[in-house]
Amino acid sequence: MDDRSPAPVPPPGCPAHGSGGRVPLYGPEFAADPQAYYAYMRHYGPTAPVELAPGVEATLVTDYQTALQLLQDSGSFRKDSRHWRDLEDGKIPADSPVVPLLAYRPNCLFSDGAEHLRMRQAVTDSLSRVDPRRITRTTEQAADYLIAQFAGRGSVDLLGDYAKQLPLFVFNELFGCPADIGDRVLFGISGMFDGVNAEKATEVLLRAVWDLIALKRNRPGEDVTSWLMRHEAQLTDEEMVHQLALLLGAGAEPLRSLVGNTLHRLLTHDRYAHGGGLIEEAVDDTLWENPPIANYAAHYPVSDMEFADTRLSAGDLVLVSFAAANTGPALSAARQAGSNRAHLAWSAGPHACPSKETARHVTVTAVERLLNQVPDVELAVPEDSLTWRPGPFNRALVTLPARFTPVQPVRQQAAQVTETAAPQAAADGGPRRTGLWSQFLNWLAK
């Protein structure tokens, strides 16, 4: 704790009130007003003691410069979570909700040194082969299809009916998923994040990814899966599964939140009302002030050390608050001075997001396409009735209800395809044939 600071006052509802304990980053209070928590935590100095879920203790870096120092110091910190002492010692409840996002898997996010370089190179090289025109075209097609489902209705949940689905359609195309596998990928990822039956959903996704790999080994195509597979890094099938699951899962979740959080911003801030180039600005402002991944970048000190006035032991869990670092008072001036992309929403250092250009491109295109087709879209509920999903890592709305003057869809047949495909999908039953991806492919083929 910084002695020079006035006595900190926890935000209302925060159980750290009076206890002097760790600041809990779960529960509805944190989700309702994270900035109040970040302001409170800054009184501790550049880092604060937090609890990510009951019984899961961590140190959270809230200061921008300290965050950069951590993210760039791969000599003193590891990303491989097999170094996480509390997990190794069995202190973390096996069913803790944070374990799936922190437990080790053989992909680039959890690897260090030469192993990380090898896997990351395969990812960056494969993603860089995607032609930006293909991203524009795929995003526009996915957007048109989704908009066509609600255009005539005059009302929509922009999160559930648009932001959540669009990245999945785009990924399915870029990764070369045929109808059956794509349906299961969509089912798996949606289920994993929406918690309906996360275990079943993960199983469906992994099975689908294995099938995709088998398919591309036999019949490679012009897609990210085939490029990854043929990369000189020579990923094993197991590595391929985990890399693909990381790309699909770690990509879809923040991407849907960036689309959702940007739309939220556009609908709740008058200054964007005039459209045009302001969409790009709204995306950047969202990345600064409401980043989709709010707190993450788990690191583990190699040895006992002093870091930013904090005593850390080897194997402690240390995370970065991108949301707090981006909004620190000292930074506002620098940001106004013009460095508009210096935010940490994509992280920094060797593990910075390799897909930021693609993700930004998809988001700008998706938002533009929506506003072009339903230009008078507005929030359908009072802003303060919107709720945000609880949890320490992601910043995502639960729903974003909106209304607009009904319009003719860009392509009329979309509604017909859905109507005819829906009863058939219901008759087939099961995740395999619910067929969101198949319906989209049918619509494209018309």
Ligand code: HEM
């Ligand atoms: C708006 C969307 C996105 C945001 C805000 C975002 C943000 C981030 C952040 C903060 C990290 C660092 C995490 C850490 O160090 O623990 C990261 C890493 C990563 N992201 Fe993204 N990401 C987005 C979209 C995507 C997409 C679309 C893909 C893939 C298609 C992707 C693939 C990855 C991968 C593979 C890593 C790990 C890199 C490594 O460990 O070397 N991300 N991303």
